[in-house]
Amino acid sequence: MELIAPAGNLAALKAAVLAGADAVYLGLKNATNARNFAGLNFTEADIAQGVAFARQHGRQVLFAINTFAQPGRAQEWRAAVDAACRLGADALILADPGVLAYARQRYPQQRLHLSVQGSATHADAIELMREQFGIQRVVLPRVLTVTDIARLIEKTTVEVEVFGFGSLCVMAEGRCLLSSFATGDSPNNRGVCSPAHAVRWQPRDGQMEARLNGLLIDRYAPDEPAGYPTLCKGRFMVEGRRDHALEEPTSLNALSLLPRLAAIGVRAIKIEGRQRSPAYVAQVVATLRAALDAAQAAPARYQPQPDWQHTLARHAEGSQTTQGAFDRPWK
Amino acid sequence: MSVATFGAVVPPALLSPPLCAVLELARLGRWLQPPAELEGRSVALTLTDLGLRHGLCCRDGRFRPHGVADAELSLSASLADVLLLLAGQVDADTLFFQRRLAIAGDTELGLVVKNWLDAQERPAWLTRLAARWSPM
Numbered sequence: 001m002e003l004i005a006p007a008g009n010l011a012a013l014k015a016a017v018l019a020g021a022d023a024v025y026l027g028l029k030n031a032t033n034a035r036n037f038a039g040l041n042f043t044e045a046d047i048a049q050g051v052a053f054a055r056q057h058g059r060q061v062l063f064a065i066n067t068f069a070q071p072g073r074a075q076e077w078r079a080a081v082d083a084a085c086r087l088g089a090d091a092l093i094l095a096d097p098g099v100l101a102y103a104r105q106r107y108p109q110q111r112l113h114l115s116v117q118g119s120a121t122h123a124d125a126i127e128l129m130r131e132q133f134g135i136q137r138v139v140l141p142r143v144l145t146v147t148d149i150a151r152l153i154e155k156t157t158v159e160v161e162v163f164g165f166g167s168l169c170v171m172a173e174g175r176c177l178l179s180s181f182a183t184g185d186s187p188n189n190r191g192v193c194s195p196a197h198a199v200r201w202q203p204r205d206g207q208m209e210a211r212l213n214g215l216l217i218d219r220y221a222p223d224e225p226a227g228y229p230t231l232c233k234g235r236f237m238v239e240g241r242r243d244h245a246l247e248e249p250t251s252l253n254a255l256s257l258l259p260r261l262a263a264i265g266v267r268a269i270k271i272e273g274r275q276r277s278p279a280y281v282a283q284v285v286a287t288l289r290a291a292l293d294a295a296q297a298a299p300a301r302y303q304p305q306p307d308w309q310h311t312l313a314r315h316a317e318g319s320q321t322t323q324g325a326f327d328r329p330w331k
Numbered sequence: 332m333s334v335a336t337f338g339a340v341v342p343p344a345l346l347s348p349p350l351c352a353v354l355e356l357a358r359l360g361r362w363l364q365p366p367a368e369l370e371g372r373s374v375a376l377t378l379t380d381l382g383l384r385h386g387l388c389c390r391d392g393r394f395r396p397h398g399v400a401d402a403e404l405s406l407s408a409s410l411a412d413v414l415l416l417l418a419g420q421v422d423a424d425t426l427f428f429q430r431r432l433a434i435a436g437d438t439e440l441g442l443v444v445k446n447w448l449d450a451q452e453r454p455a456w457l458t459r460l461a462a463r464w465s466p467m
């Protein structure tokens with residue numbers, strides 16, 4: 001299985017390559033990717049250097065252009081596709097069918113991946129995208145169990161990539177009504193759900209208040225772990241009790257499932273977190289590299305090492321990590 | 332006098348120049364170049380364990396002292412964590428989740444500062460030196 005690492009800047013790209021990622025995914029500095037954050041992402045000059053660095057080390061660079069073109073602005077998404085192809089992308093990670101069609105027609109040889117934002121969760125949807133746009137890989141939404149994924153792989157020739165580690169969110173991959181309610185933005189239209197300009201943290205009465213566009217979404221006691229300031233992870237009064245109404249901040253951790261994922265034919269494991277620092281990238285990539293190597297060398301004897309789990313837990317959002325939808329015995 | 336009371340006794344105006352000097356040295360050493368987005372912006376930094384507060388701003392591409400009270404962004408962390416951040420040894424989101432880094436004021440400016448720090452490539456000697464401080 002390949003290891004796919006996030007990079008929000010050149011330093012993170014280099015850290016990922018040096019820590020053993022097989023491929024790095026990145027985005028341009030605009031709304032064409034789902035991590036459109038202030039000061040984050042690559043200029044074209046940085047990308048040229050990053051691609052050269054990855055090539056020298058025999059690794060690949062994937063371009064995420066995985067938001068949905070907004071009415072009247074499709075040209076920005078086409079321009080992003082042009083830039084990625086010009087800069088030597090090994091693959092484009094796309095979600096919008098219009099953008100997929102453009103990329104396929106204009107660059108028939110370009111390798112295309114269907115983004116997690118494309119929300120293809122079953123073989124028929126994936127096969128349709130292959131027939132129409134010639135996608136070579138699909139990144140699966142984080143809603144399927146390992147059994148679901150195994151069945152799906154049997155029914156498609158498209159390579160399957162799944163998430164192995166990172167923050168989770170409860171939206172139907174990309175389309176978030178919650179964030180649209182609070183900020184008017186969501187990942188699929190603006191590349192961000194809780195833009196920093198709408199976020200305020202204020203100390204009050206010894207606690208820290210988190211507000212999103214003026215809405216109080218959480219209040220943290222001094223030593224309480226915090227999460228990203230999104231509406232879904234806030235705590236609200238419901239029937240007289242203050243709690244996480246929708247979701248407790250949680251991180252996915254599929255470390256213990258690696259041999260199973262390899263056995264059913266998953267081709268790549270992706271790490272979330274283009275918004276995180278090179279320090280995160282270096283440590284999380286190195287951990288998953290060690291785990292993947294161990295799982296490949298002796299799958300039957302594979303056991304996640306305590307220090308791997310410790311490193312991942314340290315970087316996790318929220319006080320708990322989970323196997324997410326991969327393992328749902330009740331299903 | 333304990334270290335914690337030091338900051339309460341020495342006026343912030345006297346403390347800002349040393350911090351600026353450190354950042355200026357880093358800038359001259361070419362490993363912390365302020366980006367255009369920081370031009371004219373101001374930040375107050377509180378070293379929570381020492382009880383020290385510094386204000387600084389970025390003008391004409393240089394770091395200069397600035398009043399604490401009217402800074403647009405306020406960041407608070409221990410001296411050790413600030414050094415780890417400056418050396419690129421720790422992830423700011425990780426510190427934030429663990430409540431070791433507090434941010435108030437202009438969050439977008441905070442993100443610009445964070446992403447700027449993340450994007451800087453540190454010289455090898457600094458990385459080696461920093462690796463000897465406990466990494467987390």
Ligand code: SF4
Binds near residue numbers: 187
């Ligand atoms: S508000 Fe929550 S569920 Fe919606 S996009 Fe943001 S993180 Fe995801």
